[in-house]
Amino acid sequence: MRDGKDVQSFITSETESIRRRVGTARVLCALSGGVDSSVAAALVHHAIGDQLECVFVNHGFMRLNEVDQVRALFGDSLKMRLTVVEAEDRFLQLLDGVSDPEKKRKIIGEEFIRVFEEEAIKLGDLEYLVQGTIAPDVIESGTSQDPMVKTHHNVGGLPEEMNLQLIEPLRDLYKDEVREVGAALGIPRIILQRQPFPGPGLAVRCLGEVTSTKLSILRQADAVFQEELQRSGLANEVWQAFAVLPGIRSTGVTNGARTFAQTIILRAVTSIDAMEAGVAQLPLSFLESVGRRIVAEVPEVNRVAYDITPKPPGTIEWE
Numbered sequence: 001m002r003d004g005k006d007v008q009s010f011i012t013s014e015t016e017s018i019r020r021r022v023g024t025a026r027v028l029c030a031l032s033g034g035v036d037s038s039v040a041a042a043l044v045h046h047a048i049g050d051q052l053e054c055v056f057v058n059h060g061f062m063r064l065n066e067v068d069q070v071r072a073l074f075g076d077s078l079k080m081r082l083t084v085v086e087a088e089d090r091f092l093q094l095l096d097g098v099s100d101p102e103k104k105r106k107i108i109g110e111e112f113i114r115v116f117e118e119e120a121i122k123l124g125d126l127e128y129l130v131q132g133t134i135a136p137d138v139i140e141s142g143t144s145q146d147p148m149v150k151t152h153h154n155v156g157g158l159p160e161e162m163n164l165q166l167i168e169p170l171r172d173l174y175k176d177e178v179r180e181v182g183a184a185l186g187i188p189r190i191i192l193q194r195q196p197f198p199g200p201g202l203a204v205r206c207l208g209e210v211t212s213t214k215l216s217i218l219r220q221a222d223a224v225f226q227e228e229l230q231r232s233g234l235a236n237e238v239w240q241a242f243a244v245l246p247g248i249r250s251t252g253v254t255n256g257a258r259t260f261a262q263t264i265i266l267r268a269v270t271s272i273d274a275m276e277a278g279v280a281q282l283p284l285s286f287l288e289s290v291g292r293r294i295v296a297e298v299p300e301v302n303r304v305a306y307d308i309t310p311k312p313p314g315t316i317e318w319e
């Protein structure tokens, strides 16, 4: 780990400090199914066992079949106490008419907390909220030394007033270190190797206003890309790969007739800690076949492009 930290001593000292801080209180964990919140949940579970209640909020911005996968992995395989809250309508209504990326992030960040506060009361007056916040989330949301890049939903997106006290055991770690801690805690590879997925989910990949129609187009296109990456074995070569719906329509031709339809941007990057990223050198023939499948299977799309921007100057996500 960085700064000469040793994984086992990190786990031991965090375990002790979590136990000291919460005593016999019950604690809620905001589980997204991603690497960070899974490792945070496992670390706190290691410290306080069944005093931990995990809550997964389905905000409606998850990828195809993802909610069922999370339920199966965490509730069934890892035997953590898990509540799934279906909150799709609520998030979509709040985003109605909102197109500014920072406003979208703040609305989603605040609403997450409101749902967790409600669940904390339902589950029996829980006082603490575990989040899988990691160092880049804090840095990019802006600190006294670092200018703001974007408000990560779990840092800059938090409301000023909230009833839950935060526990963020991974706040000083980078993703590669988080994966090391997860491996030492025995988290299965299938979870640790999951691509990072932003808390606001597809809402920040559906540029501008978010609607259920746009989400459905994006979800279908993204599923094709993920499936092809897995099938070709290229999934292991990228840090993150996903589809973006920029909301641009362009002229095309199908069966000799004009079309005027949506564009999908494919983005795939390599990285070590998400602070910088390179463009994944996926074979052009592979990208072309993904594009062909998307256009054939998603009727609202007639054009597919590949993003060739490293970070910086681009960020990994488009919003």
Ligand code: XMP
Pocket: 105, 136, 137, 140, 149, 150, 151, 152, 153, 154, 196, 197, 198, 199, 200, 240, 274, 311, 314, 315, 316, 317, 318
């Ligand atoms: P950017 O787009 O800032 O992303 O280059 C860096 C990494 O962070 C993920 N990301 C987020 N993760 N909440 C999160 O938990 C967020 O609000 C958020 N925004 C971006 C992104 O997917 C990439 O891995």
